[in-house]
Amino acid sequence: MQMVKNRWLKIGSEVLVLASLFTLVQYLIAANLLSQYLQINLTSMCINIILAVSLSLINGFTGQLSLGHAGFMAVGAYVAVIMTNMLDQPFIIGILAGCLAAALAGFIIGVPTLRLKGDYLAIATLAFGEIIRVTLQNIDYVNGPAGIMGIPKLTTWPWLFGGTVLTVLVIVNLVNSSYGRAIVSIREDEIASELMGINTTKYKVLAFVIGAMFAGLGGVLYAHYFYIIKPETFNFLKSFDILVMVVLGGLGSTTGAIIAAIFITAITAALQSFPAIRMILYALILIIVMIYRPQGLMGNKELSTKIFGRIWSGRNELNGNK
Amino acid sequence: MNLMEINNLDKSFGGLSALLDFNFQIAENELVGLIGPNGAGKTTVFNLITGVYKPDRGSIMFRGENLAGLPPYTICAKGIARTFQNIRLFNDLTVLDNVKISAHKNVPYGLISAIFRTPGFFRGEEEIEKEALRYLELFHLKDKKDELAKNLPYGEQRRLEIVRALATRPLLLILDEPAAGMNPQETQELMGLIRHIRDEFNLTILLIEHDMSLVMGVCERLYVLDYGQIIAEGTPAEIRSNRRVIEAYLGEDVE
Numbered sequence: 001m002q003m004v005k006n007r008w009l010k011i012g013s014e015v016l017v018l019a020s021l022f023t024l025v026q027y028l029i030a031a032n033l034l035s036q037y038l039q040i041n042l043t044s045m046c047i048n049i050i051l052a053v054s055l056s057l058i059n060g061f062t063g064q065l066s067l068g069h070a071g072f073m074a075v076g077a078y079v080a081v082i083m084t085n086m087l088d089q090p091f092i093i094g095i096l097a098g099c100l101a102a103a104l105a106g107f108i109i110g111v112p113t114l115r116l117k118g119d120y121l122a123i124a125t126l127a128f129g130e131i132i133r134v135t136l137q138n139i140d141y142v143n144g145p146a147g148i149m150g151i152p153k154l155t156t157w158p159w160l161f162g163g164t165v166l167t168v169l170v171i172v173n174l175v176n177s178s179y180g181r182a183i184v185s186i187r188e189d190e191i192a193s194e195l196m197g198i199n200t201t202k203y204k205v206l207a208f209v210i211g212a213m214f215a216g217l218g219g220v221l222y223a224h225y226f227y228i229i230k231p232e233t234f235n236f237l238k239s240f241d242i243l244v245m246v247v248l249g250g251l252g253s254t255t256g257a258i259i260a261a262i263f264i265t266a267i268t269a270a271l272q273s274f275p276a277i278r279m280i281l282y283a284l285i286l287i288i289v290m291i292y293r294p295q296g297l298m299g300n301k302e303l304s305t306k307i308f309g310r311i312w313s314g315r316n317e318l319n320g321n322k
Numbered sequence: 323m324n325l326m327e328i329n330n331l332d333k334s335f336g337g338l339s340a341l342l343d344f345n346f347q348i349a350e351n352e353l354v355g356l357i358g359p360n361g362a363g364k365t366t367v368f369n370l371i372t373g374v375y376k377p378d379r380g381s382i383m384f385r386g387e388n389l390a391g392l393p394p395y396t397i398c399a400k401g402i403a404r405t406f407q408n409i410r411l412f413n414d415l416t417v418l419d420n421v422k423i424s425a426h427k428n429v430p431y432g433l434i435s436a437i438f439r440t441p442g443f444f445r446g447e448e449e450i451e452k453e454a455l456r457y458l459e460l461f462h463l464k465d466k467k468d469e470l471a472k473n474l475p476y477g478e479q480r481r482l483e484i485v486r487a488l489a490t491r492p493l494l495l496i497l498d499e500p501a502a503g504m505n506p507q508e509t510q511e512l513m514g515l516i517r518h519i520r521d522e523f524n525l526t527i528l529l530i531e532h533d534m535s536l537v538m539g540v541c542e543r544l545y546v547l548d549y550g551q552i553i554a555e556g557t558p559a560e561i562r563s564n565r566r567v568i569e570a571y572l573g574e575d576v577e
Contacts, residue, residue, distance in 0.1 A: 007444070170437050177436035177443065178422070178429040178450060181415075185423045188412035195372055197398035197427030197490050206433075252414075300414060 022161050029157055041269045043155065043225050046164045047218050048261040052245040054214035056257040057171050059246050060300075061180070062207040063187025064114065065122040068129030069215050069242045071109075074234035076102040076216025077223035078136060081148050084224065091154040095163075095220050102216020103209050105132070110208035114201065129239055136231040147230025155225040163221055167214045172254055174210065183207050187252070248289060250296025255303040260296070325350045325494060325526050326371075331380035331390075333366055340366045341550045344380070348494070353520055353527045355537045357561075358547035359570065364530045365407055367547070368498055372404050373397040384494070399427055403492035405483040407499045407530075413472035417463055417482060420471050421454040424489035454489060460522075461485050461515075477508050481515075488523065495519070497529040501536050509533055513540045538562070546570070 025042070028034040034042070051069065058066045080098030083089040089097075113124040137145045174180050185193040186200050194200050223229045245264050249256030267285060271278040289297070324347045331344040341363045348354050356364050369375045371382060373394035382389040389397050403424075412420050430446035458464040461481050466474065471482060480500060487495060500516070501509045513536055520527050531537045537544065538558045546554040546561060548570045554561055561567055 004444075173437045173439055174433075178426045178431070178446070179433055179436055181419055181423050182426045184415065184419075185412050188414060189410050191374065191394075192406065192410040192412065193423070194394040195374070195398060195404060196424050196486065197395050198423070199393075199395045 018165060022158075025161070026157055041265060043160060043221075044269075045262055045265040046160045047222050047225075048242075048245065048265050049164050049258050050167045050214055050218040050221070051242045052249065052257040052261040053167055053171055053254055054211045054218070055242050056246045056249070056251070056254060057175070057183075057207050058211040059243065060251040060253065060257070061175055061187060062183050062204055063251075064204060064208070065118060066125040066208070066211075067122050067236065067239050067243065068109065068125035068127075068132075069211075070234040070236065070238035071129030071132035072102045072105055072212040072215035073219035073222065073238070074132055074136060074229075074231065075105045075212075076219030077229050077234070078142055078148075078219075079216075080220040081151055081223050081229060082142070084154065085148065085151055091159070091224065094154075094224070095159075095217065098220035099213045099216045102219065103213035105216075106209040106212025107205065110205045110212075114204045114208060126236055126239070129234075129236055133231045133234055136234075145231060147228055147233075149228045151223055151227055151229065153225060153227065155221045160221060160225075163217055167217065168254065168258065171210070171214070175254065179203070179206075184252070244286065248286065248296055250298035250300055252300035253296065253298040253302055256296055256298030256301075259298065259303070263297075323350060324348065325352075325385065327383045328371075329381050329383070331367075331370060331382065332378045333363075333370060333375060334378060339550055341370070344547075344550075344552060346545060346552075348526055348528060350526055351520070351524065353516070353540060353542050354529075355541035355544045356528065356530050356547060357532075357534075357537055357544060362547040363550040364547055365498060366550075368404060368496055368530065371397075371496065372402060395427070398490055398492075401491075401493035402496065403487035403490045403494075404496035405480075405487050405498055405500060407502065409479050409483055411471040411479060411482060411486070413470065415471060416468050417458065417471055417474065418451075418454055418467040420482060420486050421457055421489045422450055424486050425450045425453060427490065457485050457489050476503060480504070480512075484515075484519070488519065492525065494526045494528065497527065497531075499530055499532060501531055501533045504533075506535075509536050512536065516540055 025034070029039065051073065055066065055069045058064055076098035079101040080094035083094040083097045084091060109125070109128045113121055113128065116124055136142060142148055175183070182193070182198045183203050183206075185196070185198055186203060190200055219234075241264075245260040246257055248264065249258070249260030267282060271281055274281065326346075326348050328344060328346040331341060332339070333341040344367065346367075356367060358364050366375065370377050371389070373389070373392055373396070377390050380390065384400060384402065387400065389400065389402075412423065415423075430449060431440070431442045435443045435446075455464060455467065458467055461484070463478065463482060463485065466478065471479065474482060484497070484500065497516070501512050504512060516527060516529070517540060519525060529537075529541070541558060544554075544556065544558055544561045545552055546564075546567050553570055554564045554567045556564070
């Protein structure tokens with residue numbers, strides 16, 4: 001009974017925090033207190049969180065090095081834009097279609113490539129990402145290399161916030177379940193995992209498909225905020241950017257991925273005023289972090305309210321000992 | 323009744339014949355040892371039984387079903403679990419999670435239920451946790467449940483591997499050199515543990531071991547493998563006096 005009560009207490013407090021965060025930003029936007037510049041960065045931040053958390057499921061938890069995440073983002077973005085811009089469907093249809101298409105692409109790419117390991121898988125996914133990009137460049141229906149312009153700006157704060165929360169929630173809940181343990185056991189030791197009764201191929205593909213689906217969501221939200229999409233936006237450098245966030249945050253840590261996504265978006269924004277040395281500073285910051293925190297900002301630990309609880313109970317113990 | 327019966331099993335790697343015409347039976351509730359010099363093909367037998375390798379020829383009949391060529395997770399589901407010669411724990415996970423993973427093949431809730439945190443999920447998780455803790459308690463690892471597997475001392479890592487295998491609820495437990503790296507006292511304890519497991523869980527156990535005191539002390543029947551072929555089979559007493567075995571493996575001055 002106590003456990004059930006604690007569970008509801010925890011859910012209640014989480015909902016309260018999220019709801020107040022949402023209302024605060026919604027109010028700031030409605031009251032015109034948030035500058036255009038900050039709004040753009042806030043949008044990038046949310047999209048980066050979606051991308052980093054979804055890739056962290058594949059790279060961090062399943063331990064499969066994938067370098068094609070931008071490809072899934074592209075599939076989501078293009079399919080959604082075709083729905084909203086060309087076929088005049090409502091945004092929600094665009095979102096659903098984009099996510100489904102990206103998940104399908106993840107399945108098609110995952111089944112043949114996930115039998116490869118390590119470097120070989122990395123190269124195969126990299127190649128598939130590029131295939132998606134080059135294919136888009138050669139489809140006249142979506143204007144080839146020129147891309148699609150004049151996409152309606154449908155990504156509003158509620159969609160953005162909802163999408164980010166949904167992504168984090170689904171992936172955190174998945175990871176902290178028996179299915180998540182099965183997925184993580186593949187990272188730890190694939191042979192032992194298989195011998196303990198885990199169908200490793202099935203779970204690798206599952207993680208890949210879910211990761212791709214949310215990358216698609218990131219793509220949909222991106223396309224409907226920044227007015228224009230072209231194949232070049234989703235090249236392998238974009239995949240690499242997302243990978244940097246996951247590694248920086250710590251492989252196997254969702255909170256790490258979120259913190260790193262916020263951190264990198266903030267750095268990129270801050271360095272925009274020094275265009276000449278921007279990339280050098282960016283690289284330097286990454287090198288410094290990797291030297292002093294080679295396991296990433298969070299390692300494979302999670303930041304949670306439990307830590308504060310532990311500090312609190314530790315203090316009480318000290319007081320009790322006096 | 324025989325729980326498992328292996329007939330004419332062959333396996334070669336490239337030109338090297340690792341196992342030739344291997345025949346083997348194990349009855350229900352029996353405790354059988356497989357011994358032989360290094361490189362004789364013992365671990366190959368285990369890898370064939372558990373599906374890590376596919377046999378070139380022959381059958382592995384387990385409760386009337388041929389397991390040859392099935393993937394490892396299916397074989398695990400049929401009731402065969404094993405430990406490894408070189409410990410293969412899930413190092414960065416806690417002791418408790420290592421054992422919980424074994425329960426996944428009977429996971430009592432669905433993926434959707436996990437993602438949306440339905441009441442069934444919480445009930446199922448509670449069930450899995452209770453079961454895992456029960457196993458850990460039996461093997462005196464319960465107070466270490468939150469430690470990472472890699473931080474356990476060597477002997478406890480070996481024990482955790484056995485617990486993890488048992489948690490898949492096997493009918494046949496296969497132990498690959500369970501006493502490797504243990505001192506004589508730990509080996510003694512392990513002998514007691516193996517007998518205890520067999521009686522407590524009503525299991526059939528097959529083990530590979532180099533430590534002769536353990537093999538002779540605990541096994542009811544032995545198979546001796548040399549150069550991929552069975553050269554002798556019998557009770558420990560028979561094996562001890564078998565000339566071919568002495569020549570091939572034990573050396574002249576045993577006893």
